[in-house]
Amino acid sequence: MRSWWKNVWPPLVAVIFFLLVWQLLTSLFHIEQWILPAPSDIAREAAAASGGLWEHVWATLKLTVFGFAIGTAIGLVIALILHLIPFLKQALYPLLILSQNIPTIALAPLLMIWFGFGLLPKLIVITLVCFFPVAVAALGGLKQTDPVMMNYMRMIGAGKGQIFAKLELPHALPSIFSGIKIAATYSVMGAIIAEWLGADKGIGYYMMLQKSGYRTDRMFVAIMIIVVLSLLMFGLIALLEKWFVRWKPKQG
Template sequence: MKIMLARGWRPLMVIILLLIIWEACSRLFVIPTWLLPAPSDIVKEGVTSWSVYNHHLFSTTKLSVIGFGIGVSVGLIVATMLHLLPPVRQAFYPLLILSQNIPIIVLAPLLVIWFGFGMLPKILIITLVCFFPITVATLDGFRQTSPELLHYMQMAGASKRQIFAKLQFPHALPSIFSGVKISATYSVMGAVISEWLGANQGIGVYMTLAQSSFRTDRVFVAIGFVMVLCLLFFGLIVMLERLLIKSRNTEGGK
């Protein structure tokens, strides 16, 4: 914790300095609020309008968590299947890569046409956004297993299940968590994009309404909460990673 604080004060000071410059320029050049509000105006709007957008924030958070959970689960399952079944991996992995050449913003209208404006197309969008990073990161983690340890376990007569559970999966955990951290931040982005396409509530809806009424301060409030959600999800994944890696190292040292 002390190390994190020691390393974190420098970027924090840079952020504070940028906010001070932003505030000073807004006041000095008398920039209209609808064009670029000062940070103090944004904070004031965020505090005073909490009752206006708190349900939007809750809706986006709920949507992000559900889509993130499904995307990570499906990604881990697919990556495991592709790893354990080499012929399937050779057949489908190129298609997996090609699928990422299609922007999600292009697929989103099709999902709305096929599944309507309910919750299902929104969860599908977030799942698709989270699916690819975790799948690729997990496959890379499996491939980075030490060949010496793999050969040793094969010589010891370990089964494929034992090799996967005792060697390949534990050694892939750092790569898996790298993909999970990327997916966690992408989940919020996917939720906001899905809300733009048609929803009754959510940060994306709040941002669209603020933009149409030229409430730039509210747009910045929405952007701020998106950043906070991304950082919160990222921080929770980092904490979970440290707990699991620490427990694994502790068990390995016994």
């Protein structure tokens, strides 16, 4: 408990200090609410609109979880295939990197044209955002397997499957979870971008409505929800990492 609190209180104090400075500056300089609302105005609006927001939050959360799961699975499969077939890795790894040079916001309209305005193009957008950090992190972790242990297992007659299951995969788990944590935070933003381009509910859709009405306070409410969802996704993966990677040494 003390260790958990030791890690939490420094960023918590920093956030509280930032909010206090924000509140003070908006009051001191009499900044109009439609330009930059104070934290108290945002909190008041969040409480007033909480009933109507749940439907949008739930829609975004479902889209995020589905897209994140698909993107993570595809990233792990790609990493496994490229690791087991070195020739494919040499041929396809540069293309894997180039796939991230296309802005998602530019590709998403094409997906809407090709696949319509249903669920599929939205899941593709989130998958494209999530699979890359998982694949790259998994490939890096599998590549860093201890060569001494690798030679030892070969000497005692271990097959490729045994080496992968008992040495390479466990050794790569910390790197894999690092990529998954990055993908978890990206997945929320991927869902928001997908909703911007075509949806009838969700936080992204809610933001577009409030932007049209110049409701800056409600825009900040949506941003707060996005931050909370990203932190929840990250925290869940961090808990899973502690469960699966119990042998990992503690960081000082």
